[in-house]
Amino acid sequence: MCVPTFGNAEFIELNADKFLRWPELYFKVKKIVGMVEGEQSEGYLVDTQNTSLYLVGSTNSTVPSAPAYNSNEFWSSLSPAGLSDVVKQLCNALRPHLNCRASALSSVGSVLLSGPSGSGKLMAVRAVCSCLNLHLFKVDCVSLCSDTSAATEEKVQMAFSQAQQYQPCVLLLKDIEVLGRDRDGLGEDARVIATLRQLLLDRDPALSHPVLVIGTTCKLQNVPTDVQTAFLHEVKIKTPSEDQRRSMLSMLTASLPLGKEVSLSKLARRTAGFVLGDFCALLSHSSRAACARIQALSFPGGLSEEVERDFCIAGFPVLEEDFNAALDQLHDAHSQAVGAPKIPSVSWQDIGGLQEVKKEILDTIQLPLEHPELLSLGLCRSGLLLYGPPGTGKTLLAKAVATTCTMTFLSVKGPELINMYVGQSEENVRNVFTKARAAAPCIIFFDELDSLAPSRGRSGDSGGVIDRVVSQLLAELDGLHSSREVFVIGATNRPDLLDPALLRPGRFDKLVYVGISEDRESQLQVLSAVTRNLEPEKPRTAVDAPSLDMFKARLDGAWSILV
Template identity: 60%
Template sequence: MAAKAQLCCLDTFPTQINLLHVLVSKYQFSHLFPNIGESTCVFLLSARRPQSPSRAGILLCAHLTTEEETPECRPIDNYSTPLKLYTSKNFHRHYGFAPDTEGTVRLTSPVGLSKIVIGARSRQAFKWASSDKFSNGLLILASCQKQTLLARQGDVLLVPYHPLFGEDIAQVHQHQFDLVALECAPVTQGVITVNTSVLVTDCRDLVQTPGTLELSYKAPMTRTLTSLYVSDFAHYANSLGASSLLDNKQLLNTGFSAVLQALECRIDVRVVDIPSLTRQGRIRPKAEQQSAIDVDGSIFMSKNLLLKLGLFNQEWVVGSAMGLLTDKNKTGGRGELPQSPAEREAVKRGCAHLAAVVVADFVKSPDLDLQEHVGYVSPALWFNLSNGEPAPVYSRVVKIKRLNEPLPGSVARLSESQSRTASPPFAKELHVERIVSPDYNCHGVFDSVLSEHFRTPRLVQQGDVLCIPTDGHPQVLSSNTGGFNRWPVLCFKVKKVCGSTEELTGPGPHGFLADRDHTSLYMGGSVNSLAPYSSLGEAPSFWTSLSPPGLSNTAELLTSTLQPYMNASSAALMSVCSILLSAPRGSGKTTVIRAACRKLHLHLLQVDCVSLCADTAAACEVKMQTAFTRAELHTPCVLLLRNLQLLGRLQGGAEPDPRALSSLCQLITSSPQSVAVVATVCDPQELSPDVTAAFVHQMVLESPTEEQRRAMLASLSAGLPLSKGLNLGRLAKQTAGFLLGDLCALVTLAGKAAHRRLLNSCFPGGASVGEERDLRAFGVSVLAQDFASALEQLQQTHAQAIGAPKIPSVRWQDVGGLQQVKKEILDTIQLPLEHPELLSLGLRRSGLLLYGPPGTGKTLLAKAVATECTMTFLSVKGPELINMYVGQSEENVREVFCKARAAPPCCIFFDELDSLAPNRGRSGDSGGVMDRVVSQLLAELDGLHSSGDVFVIGATNRPDLLDQSLLRPGRFDKLVYVGITEDKESQLQVLKAIVRKFQVDQTVSLPAVVERCPAQLTGADIYALCSDAMTTAIKRKIHLIGEGLDTEGSALTLTADDFAQALDRLQPSVSDQDLAKYKLIQQKFTTK
């Protein structure tokens, strides 16, 4: 049951109660929650805090009290009013709640924590938490049913006071504030029980623990006064286009640049989706001004930055982006050539634009770091401010100058400062045109949308683009026949602005204010123009980024390719921008194209080539012509043709129709320059040469590297509550060969695995809907084991043909003996990985050949190398690559090395190498298949020097049958002999490694078992011995169960008799004659 609640701060709070707990009137509590007689309860409070954009619930420990016990609690006349939660002043300072904050509370039963890690931020607190007083008091409180020991990850210790903690209550409270819960499991907030494992650590080296809040108010900012001269202020009064003192290198080296930057009002601005962030509460303007702010006409900054610049809140300034292109090599009218002398004059004067500076509070989050020394503008304001320049991924420098003089007809403010009095005038008439876009139907009726938008005064200037959200207006969706997945944002271009007097009419550098009380709005026709992007309603994420992590290089290459074709100065190219982007399915092709269009303010028209297929070639041509015609209507536009390999295929036909392909090539070459044709394909070999030649630019989206996968995982999991112990770097190594789609599936499966784990641990018998809701409010952490479970599930569903290599789980302890062999392998493979600088010295060997008798552990050694070195492992047996079709065997060899290069660091293991690469000229096959396979293998081995993270390990029983070209330096240049275990010590190590996973009786002596073993045993022979002993034990157990002397639930234990019976039947697999032959081979290759 939930109830409304209100926080009431007390001047004096009871000293015996934790300052972060709350008090509740017993009479009001019994009225709202009858039949509950405990003196202490746990509430789940949901209320909005200024420091948090969400209403995430927090657990509160509430103590029931009466007016007699706590006189500070005001008497309640009406018990039906919101539940009064009496708090201390520290409570409001710590959690950031405003006085008299209202919210909802719900009684709940917290989940018991299995583990909590407590960090001490002072030496005294660490000494106190490590003492017996703390542990004994914690144990007694946890065993008492009337006490609740709450703990919240990232928060201070919330346990109540107990006399065992110490006699000085104030000192105990201070120690508790110095203790922080660094990690809680299985949920982020719960109760400490007697079964909770408590770990105390010293975290004094941490400046501020993540997730904690300051316990006191921040000290007011002090402004450092610097000696300035009158000439400095005179320079500040100059125009925006004048030279800058910051251009003087001598002044930059004196440390005076910060003062000059503030003096000239140069600030770094970053383009973010202001409308979405203000709705989500991540950017919070002051409460008294939120309803009257034009978010697309304001620069949002922190109070400290405003004081540094010496400006007033909501003051009007004229901004100019630094380092923009001039009109000689840039389009004139924000995406199109200037059509009138007035617009040409505006471009000639520069890109000065009016804006208001607004003070706001920034809420930091993992997916978006809002910094206090940076100003933030919306994409629409940047578009208008920079005259249509591409949206910057990072911050850009903007020079601003305050509007010194009030313009004629402006609204005067009651202020002693002339800067505060200056304000743009209201426009008498505003003429706008609808921008044609594929996101909405430009022929709809938008009267209600415009009326609602101009309820607030908006900044307008001739040539500006206005972005108007449509959420809450269903008539816009009803007029959109093409379907929708979110509320569209309408774009209008300001054609003309008329002031109240003639001198104010025209494209001056200053703008106007327009609202429905002072301005007459005139709607014109439609116009083609660039339009700034908007992700209204979407939180900043990987999918809305201008530079998607891990795909930034391709996105930047695509942007630099598209940009020249969209500028007027590139008309001399006289060609159409056509780009063919190829990558496997799920690589992120559409994501990088969408990011490039957002950055360049281009419209994006997506067409799946499946929809262009038809029964006849003529019908297919008509569909293609319709798609290209629609793209021409939305210029400047990018026409995205997805799955180009399917275009032109008639229904029932396996090959594309030549007529349809010819029509496609003609449509591409005849497209206007303002339409860029971008096509995506999984495999470019599926396209005909004529279609490939029609594209001027061809790009390949490579498989992400380890660092790129780590960046993708960090961005994709930004919205997940990840555990502190999760290592994304190690996870990126384990996901070698994964694409963007695979990583998305991995993150999703990890979240589901965490959900299953919590349900099974907290509610083994099943959870109700209310319990699942509470579990979500308690906080879920995705652990490393959840990602491991998801990774295993994902790898199991992947076929080997997809190319998702799997790292085996074999450790060195699983390989008994062979110490010298292990050392040589590590020196060959692990040393270059740990010290890449050795590669420049030529100290690198790409090939390693293991040879010796069968059953000595060559395959197991290769798997252990891949696991211990954290490498991707590709196991290939020689006969698997041989194919009956001409050229397919060589293709299989190339495919293996291609997979390895796509998943570095990778280890390719060729088992039975003698069957794959015999001596050339002696194979005897009529087609010479084996000779060509050996030649292809040699070519691939020679190419490994260009990729330093791919190693090849071969295993064979007969190295004398291999082609001798494989054994030269640079290929398999390191030969390691893996022999049998002849000494008893080596046999004992192998036996211990094998029985490590078995349950052996304590009376069994492994050295005694080894003493009875023959001298010439391989690792496979010893494994056969243990397997035979296990079989004997199973038969014995079955016999005892049949006689009723044992049960199926008892453990299966290996006894000495089981080993004795297995030893009687043991025969070495390598005879003396074979062993002598292998030793001769060893001597032959050792002397080389």
């Protein structure tokens, strides 16, 4: 028997054990009082006016199958859009440990789930619990950390003991990378790691129902190696592709009134690198922009509290301009982080001259995008190296290509990747390429490349940091052949200082000279591009016309400057 808990706050709120109550309570009928002896019936009708229910005790069992969910409801879906593959992998990894015949398995069913922040790890775990009819016991690992190793070890053991009370259940350890770190956060706590490893590997044969463990992390490289190897399975949530982003947007906006001009396909193309949390923020900002727009047009004097409440209940359409404002706001917030990819707004009209350079760059970038079958046939994609005097428009060229091809643009200056700590510079280089793969199709633009990758053996630094950075950069460039939508463009004033290994085929093998405009026609195009956004001067009247004394004063001032 299923009894809904709607309207009863004591069943929904967290109890003393921090166990999240389900929205329904299930009762298993053991005995029916008042039945006539010898009477047999196939079923009984529960009358809320006359039937009484007496609770004798509680028992551990799986959660009964829930009723069919509405496919339009994103948050209650058993297979959420963009996360269905992850949910399937988790179910396949945990389902064998639920079988009673799998009692011979000596270790606990455990999965390490990693992914970017806001990618939907908790939502995927909840969908898995709904699919497998399991309870969910969530523990934040930050609350398990204490001042001493003994206190942390005791809290970890207590969390596993509490999970056994709700068996069969999934014990969710959120942000598991914080466990195993010492008090300063720089080293590893061997005592806590040993305890956690033992709890993950040793299964109690006395348990009739299993306790499955799922650990989540946003930074897989920060998880201690001993903890990472203790998990039997490892699942990664990747940045959603364009089709997955379109599916997420369609399900999230199913109950949201949209304007006729809003194109979810175009919006999915512009939101490269976004995850589930970013889409939620996008819808929140766009709805806020739509509310402010309608309020400014229809109610310039402001709204009262009652009118505003009725206005929000009635709903209002979200137009394309609201999404554009929300996207600009999110891109500005993301651009404050170092190396955040975004789509620039630079067109070819902002660049004067350089026609041959434009053609050569577009041929190099657009060919693999329009004909991806050439790469599968063995065509080696080449990188671009723009060299020439400073101020000739190398950065503008790269931004214009990204805007024309609708690609995200990741600008990296060479000196900002260099760090004083050992190994941090190489990690910064790896993070740049990781962000570019997540935001594909993307263009990585390395400005001042000569400061990042000079010739090895000549840098003169005592630690050999530059040599290791160059080696890491070469390894990442070679790994781009498997990624068909990440392009690399470099810019430098001194190509003679670069390491020769960077200029071999498959890396920066195509050198393009960006020089100064020498003929009058190119110079005129540059002037037209620079002044195209300037408003023309209004014609002067006879009253506003400068007098002869003003002209003499200007000439005297100019002559004094020349002298």
